[in-house]
Amino acid sequence: MDVSSLTLNRLSLYLRCLRTLQEEGTERISSQQLAERFDLSAPLIRKDLAQFGEFGIRGIGYEVDHLIDRLHSALGLDQQHPLLVVGMGRLGTALARYLGFNDATFRVVAVLDNDAEKVGKEVGDLTIRHTDELEEIVREYGVELGVLTVPAEAAQPMYDALVDAGVQAVLNFAPVSLQLRPGLPSKSVDFRIHLEELVYFLLAKED
Amino acid sequence: MDVSSLTLNRLSLYLRCLRTLQEEGTERISSQQLAERFDLSAPLIRKDLAQFGEFGIRGIGYEVDHLIDRLHSALGLDQQHPLLVVGMGRLGTALARYLGFNDATFRVVAVLDNDAEKVGKEVGDLTIRHTDELEEIVREYGVELGVLTVPAEAAQPMYDALVDAGVQAVLNFAPVSLQLRPGLPSKSVDFRIHLEELVYFLLAKED
DNA sequence: CCATGTGAACAAATTCACAGCA
DNA sequence: TGCTGTGAATTTGTTCACATGG
Incomplete structure (x- = not known):
């Protein structure tokens, strides 16, 4: 798999936002909700996330904790x-x-x-x-x-x-x-x- | 005319490079020579420059002094x-x-x-x-x-x-x-x- | 029913190929 | 001849539209 810089940079943004949501106690979020925070389109966010696997639940959205874990390790951030x-x-x-x-x-x-x-x-x-x-x-x-x-x-x-x-x-x-x-x-x-x-x-x- | 961020950022790079060349006393440069300095393609550089006019001389290349002047004012850098x-x-x-x-x-x-x-x-x-x-x-x-x-x-x-x-x-x-x-x-x-x-x-x- | 995941359509950016001019 | 300027082709990135599944 080959991920572009553009996608990687956005993933970093999503991850940071997700951590804030986690602290606030939010458990789930949809691509639409994320899109509003970043002035991006929802399908773009789904495409970005989908490059690393199927993290979402159809009809529901993404579980914040789970998504953080998966992105964090996919991006190599769990090693120092x-x-x-x-x-x-x-x-x-x-x-x-x-x-x-x-x-x-x-x-x-x-x-x-x-x-x-x-x-x-x-x-x-x-x-x-x-x-x-x-x-x-x-x-x-x-x-x-x-x-x-x-x-x-x-x-x-x-x-x-x-x-x-x-x-x-x-x-x-x-x-x-x-x-x-x-x-x-x-x-x-x-x-x-x-x-x-x-x-x-x-x-x-x-x- | 509508210039993209990508193009603008490269133009800033070219301009900085041109000033160095000017100090070194270089009078002319071709898109090919610029391309080598930035690991870019020569046609891309020509396209970038062409957005602001025809600055080059066919068969010769670009005059450093002239190109600096034109880019500098095109980018709005001659005002404080x-x-x-x-x-x-x-x-x-x-x-x-x-x-x-x-x-x-x-x-x-x-x-x-x-x-x-x-x-x-x-x-x-x-x-x-x-x-x-x-x-x-x-x-x-x-x-x-x-x-x-x-x-x-x-x-x-x-x-x-x-x-x-x-x-x-x-x-x-x-x-x-x-x-x-x-x-x-x-x-x-x-x-x-x-x-x-x-x-x-x-x-x-x-x- | 609702939001994901995704192939197909579209748009943007870059490269190619070459015509045109010093 | 040599290098610019540029339309056409290609590649890359985004949006659209919808089938899929909890």
Whole structure:
């Protein structure tokens, strides 16, 4: 089976919403009800969910608890995935702390910087280590995911270093188009691009 | 003309790349050369560019300077757009400073929080103001864009407050699906969803 | 009866293939 | 000749419509 990014992202949204519903004590929900919350169509939601099996009950809807369990494991979220953050500037520090509440799925095991001044300082309950130790750290903790929050100039070499050190997927926050390793999952998050998109929509609305 | 988000996001990437090329002194570039940098197909890039006019020279390619000018104005980036950031936690602070180098396109004119403790503190060269002053601030500076970096629980009410105060587009960093105002451009950036997507790809690679 | 699951219809995005022009 | 610009073909994603089953 081959699930698209679009579907995966929506599934993450559904899952988060379902957890809220669970806390509120809701036991069942229909695709129609979910659709209203997300401004999506009900058949789309059913198609998304159906990619992982038949979770629903005809005539009734989906059982919240059951659906959460199935989605959670289908998405690989029931295992813990060690990650590290490279680049302890403002954004990297903020992200490391934000992600650092270490839930069952993600665990920030190390934070790194290549600036000797920063090495040794504390970020949350972690101590900043030098990027020279990258390979060792990846082996030590079985790091799967790397988060890149270095300046634009440093992003490509650090991406390469991460991959060479054995990191299996990369989330990049540097505003550059990386030359990616084929077959290695990675995503870029780029605030400026989102802002520029919004600006265009404003322009377009003026006619 | 109606340009898709996908196209717009790629245009922003091209533009950034073109500026780098310009600095390096490159005068011309072909769609093929651009395609290699982004792992895209050359016809796709030509289609993207062609939505705004015929910028290229057949047999030669695109003139870097000219293409930058045209894209820049087509995307509405030659006017300055005042924005404000609501939520001066770690992420909001980091973003405000990150965006706060105030280039020709974006200018952070105010940073806000609803916590009286934080009001009055400095973030970069701005002083944190209280969210009660939202409407006044929007009017004062002609704020067009709002960036939301408040905790999940506060996101919906603060989104509504932003829109009611006259903000014309919103970039949301809170991990929730907002109930959006019809016709008002907005985007959500959600780190957790990107991480979850990467995890799924890792799982899928194992077969 | 009612909401799911799904094949068929439709729409959007991308690639292909090539005409047209420097 | 070489690269752009673009209609046609293809692939991908979404919606429609309905058969199915609790």
